[in-house]
Amino acid sequence: MEDAAGEPGRCAAVLPAGGCGERLGSSTPKQFCTVLGRPLISHTLEAFERASWIKDIIVVVALESLDLMKAIIHKYGHKRVTLVKGGETRHRSILNGLKVFSENRSDGTANEKPEVVIIHDAVRPFVDEEFLLQVAISAKQHGAAGAIRPLVSTVIASSSDGFLDYSLERAKHRASEMPQAFQYDVIYRSYLQCTDYDLDFGTECLHLALQYSNVKAKLLEGPPDLWKVTYKRDLYAAESVIKESISQQLCIITNVNKDAIEVGFLLHESLKLHFKVKAVSSSMCKTIHHLQNIFHGQCCNFICINVKDSDFEETQNLVDLLQTTNAGISYPLVILSVHSTSEDYSSGINKLIGIRKLAKEAYKSNILVYGLLINIDQDKVQLQQAVCEGTAIITALIKDRNPALVGQIMVA
Amino acid sequence: MEDAAGEPGRCAAVLPAGGCGERLGSSTPKQFCTVLGRPLISHTLEAFERASWIKDIIVVVALESLDLMKAIIHKYGHKRVTLVKGGETRHRSILNGLKVFSENRSDGTANEKPEVVIIHDAVRPFVDEEFLLQVAISAKQHGAAGAIRPLVSTVIASSSDGFLDYSLERAKHRASEMPQAFQYDVIYRSYLQCTDYDLDFGTECLHLALQYSNVKAKLLEGPPDLWKVTYKRDLYAAESVIKESISQQLCIITNVNKDAIEVGFLLHESLKLHFKVKAVSSSMCKTIHHLQNIFHGQCCNFICINVKDSDFEETQNLVDLLQTTNAGISYPLVILSVHSTSEDYSSGINKLIGIRKLAKEAYKSNILVYGLLINIDQDKVQLQQAVCEGTAIITALIKDRNPALVGQIMVA
Ligand SMILES: [Mg+2]
Ligand SMILES: [Mg+2]
Numbered sequence: 135m136e137d138a139a140g141e142p143g144r145c146a147a148v149l150p151a152g153g154c155g156e157r158l159g160s161s162t163p164k165q166f167c168t169v170l171g172r173p174l175i176s177h178t179l180e181a182f183e184r185a186s187w188i189k190d191i192i193v194v195v196a197l198e199s200l201d202l203m204k205a206i207i208h209k210y211g212h213k214r215v216t217l218v219k220g221g222e223t224r225h226r227s228i229l230n231g232l233k234v235f236s237e238n239r240s241d242g243t244a245n246e247k248p249e250v251v252i253i254h255d256a257v258r259p260f261v262d263e264e265f266l267l268q269v270a271i272s273a274k275q276h277g278a279a280g281a282i283r284p285l286v287s288t289v290i291a292s293s294s295d296g297f298l299d300y301s302l303e304r305a306k307h308r309a310s311e312m313p314q315a316f317q318y319d320v321i322y323r324s325y326l327q328c329t330d331y332d333l334d335f336g337t338e339c340l341h342l343a344l345q346y347s348n349v350k351a352k353l354l355e356g357p358p359d360l361w362k363v364t365y366k367r368d369l370y371a372a373e374s375v376i377k378e379s380i381s382q383q384l385c386i387i388t389n390v391n392k393d394a395i396e397v398g399f400l401l402h403e404s405l406k407l408h409f410k411v412k413a414v415s416s417s418m419c420k421t422i423h424h425l426q427n428i429f430h431g432q433c434c435n436f437i438c439i440n441v442k443d444s445d446f447e448e449t450q451n452l453v454d455l456l457q458t459t460n461a462g463i464s465y466p467l468v469i470l471s472v473h474s475t476s477e478d479y480s481s482g483i484n485k486l487i488g489i490r491k492l493a494k495e496a497y498k499s500n501i502l503v504y505g506l507l508i509n510i511d512q513d514k515v516q517l518q519q520a521v522c523e524g525t526a527i528i529t530a531l532i533k534d535r536n537p538a539l540v541g542q543i544m545v546a
Numbered sequence: 547m548e549d550a551a552g553e554p555g556r557c558a559a560v561l562p563a564g565g566c567g568e569r570l571g572s573s574t575p576k577q578f579c580t581v582l583g584r585p586l587i588s589h590t591l592e593a594f595e596r597a598s599w600i601k602d603i604i605v606v607v608a609l610e611s612l613d614l615m616k617a618i619i620h621k622y623g624h625k626r627v628t629l630v631k632g633g634e635t636r637h638r639s640i641l642n643g644l645k646v647f648s649e650n651r652s653d654g655t656a657n658e659k660p661e662v663v664i665i666h667d668a669v670r671p672f673v674d675e676e677f678l679l680q681v682a683i684s685a686k687q688h689g690a691a692g693a694i695r696p697l698v699s700t701v702i703a704s705s706s707d708g709f710l711d712y713s714l715e716r717a718k719h720r721a722s723e724m725p726q727a728f729q730y731d732v733i734y735r736s737y738l739q740c741t742d743y744d745l746d747f748g749t750e751c752l753h754l755a756l757q758y759s760n761v762k763a764k765l766l767e768g769p770p771d772l773w774k775v776t777y778k779r780d781l782y783a784a785e786s787v788i789k790e791s792i793s794q795q796l797c798i799i800t801n802v803n804k805d806a807i808e809v810g811f812l813l814h815e816s817l818k819l820h821f822k823v824k825a826v827s828s829s830m831c832k833t834i835h836h837l838q839n840i841f842h843g844q845c846c847n848f849i850c851i852n853v854k855d856s857d858f859e860e861t862q863n864l865v866d867l868l869q870t871t872n873a874g875i876s877y878p879l880v881i882l883s884v885h886s887t888s889e890d891y892s893s894g895i896n897k898l899i900g901i902r903k904l905a906k907e908a909y910k911s912n913i914l915v916y917g918l919l920i921n922i923d924q925d926k927v928q929l930q931q932a933v934c935e936g937t938a939i940i941t942a943l944i945k946d947r948n949p950a951l952v953g954q955i956m957v958a
Contacts, residue, residue: 280710282702286776287721288750289701289714290694290765297762298692301722301753302701302714309699310713338700341713350709353702358777364698365770370786371779490957530950538942542956545902 142270143249146190148231151256152220177259260359273315277349280314281356384409462500476511493541505543554682555661560643563668564632589671672771685727689761692726693768796821874912888923905953917955
């Protein structure tokens, strides 16, 4: 990630997360709203943890959210995080975050002062490591740097009686977004010099660096994913974006049994039109080590092709294995337990009714198990049709990740 | 809607829909992207049709989209729409739209000139009638009016070498959104007077009215729903918003059979915690007239409680009736075919396997039929538990409206 030409030096991040989410029309501050069952801020923290060169992550939260935040850090195993109590405004919260590198705590300890500090909103979970690095390197070089985006709407000024005063030329202006990054000394000095009015009514760190340290920030056009989760519709969008991103890869686990191989092969051919697919024989899938090699342990979706007479043994094995890795902590995992049958559907279903109990247990570990029955006692055309329908069902269940349907047995 | 104190006079609307959707990262212009299976622009047109006082709706589309737009108008039965060929820029397209009221067509006809014209984007489907009326009345009074929203991000200006020049005070500026409305003579005159530079590079109608007719627009703070579908995530959000809005109301159709009444009653009690529920006896539900009385024909969700021995007769009746009303044209309808069983699940399912065929047929009319089996041969506690699970399954299926799962039989 870091090369000689552009190293950011020692880096830290400050995430103000003390807002009260008024615009969302909800009493939960938006950084604590859950997206796919996990608080938004935990998704954002994950993005920062992926960047191992960011040594310290300072999360600034309102006093009343301190316990909740501690619980989130504990539950999702977040590392390198220091919690700091928020101030009454955004700027005061950021200042509190910056202070941990310059002032000793009551126990005499302090966080090691970084060369560059990245400031980011807890409610912008989709920032990627590459852009963080770009902003950090640019800040090291120029003193300050910040993400910008084209304006979606024209910006206007109104007169005090509510009429149009003037409109700005859209092409000459940009929306200032996050992340922003600063040489630590530049931004800390700016905060120490600024007025109470700035601290109470200002919002823009770039402005403070310009006004109090005479540092003009380098502006970097960021990707559209940097948008700020502000309204309820943004939570919907965030959930869809995450679902989409964890629904790209699929692991098919097949047994060497002839029936399993045939259905597995047909499904594989059909599913690879919708997913990046890896096929693994079930014998290769007995240890955590093997499982973690599949897509570097990042795979959230599994198809278990079960042997006709073994009921859902393969599925049970996979659930057991995934439970020991704790993989469901970050995202809900999906397992499709696929069963071929040569009998009529109902007796196939009768044999599998026990999958409901298995699914209930698995769900406690955030593993979503669904059943899928495919009748292989059909002619080639009918079988291909069933595989097509099965693929549509599998795709739908993976993309939706609906907990209410776990343990249900679908028929293709 | 119109009262003496504030009547908008004769009203028309112009919807520029000639954009090419570059920002979406898709080759389909965003106004033609489907949301719940229907092109976005059709959702927007529906919002304007609800306002019966808007007499003419002018849709301006690029030449290459003309046939597609005609097909959309035909398929969804849009009324009061006149199609006009777009210009090379947004302003030129709007001007083409305005001309239909002042210039005769080649066949000598023209649309009747309105007093007030509303200009709105095809990609803002969630505008409501009340706000349209407010903007129109305000335009009649002041010459021009437009929707504004608070800025989500700080707006900055950059120097030519990509550094921060200055940032605007966020509180003093607003985002200019749509709809906007104008006295027809004001906006048409402004367009006729403005320069080619304006027509080629400008975007803001309020600005033209100010510059060329000296009319200062009244600015009206609009609801957050006015946002412009710009990025792929906005399509996700739009779909979620629509799904949410059509998943509020639920009609339960029950038979007088004792078992059906009991399950129906328990489900009703449980479902009314999640939906606005109306219960109807199946005998009341034999004609289109009765069905249209339920929630004024706006109900998209039905629970059919079937009698034990009749298989899915009630469900079939409802499907037949809904098909004759063409109700699935606008939005996918959901029918949950609920069956109580006293046997083991598998033979219950066996009896119902024919529901798959029914569901396939119904889906051709955009009616999504799912089965739900509830075992009523259990003790009170178990039955209540099954009803709880059934409610969760019903809620999930209604909120997701997933076509891939039609004809599946869920077990509670
Ligand atoms: Mg700032
Ligand atoms: Mg305009």
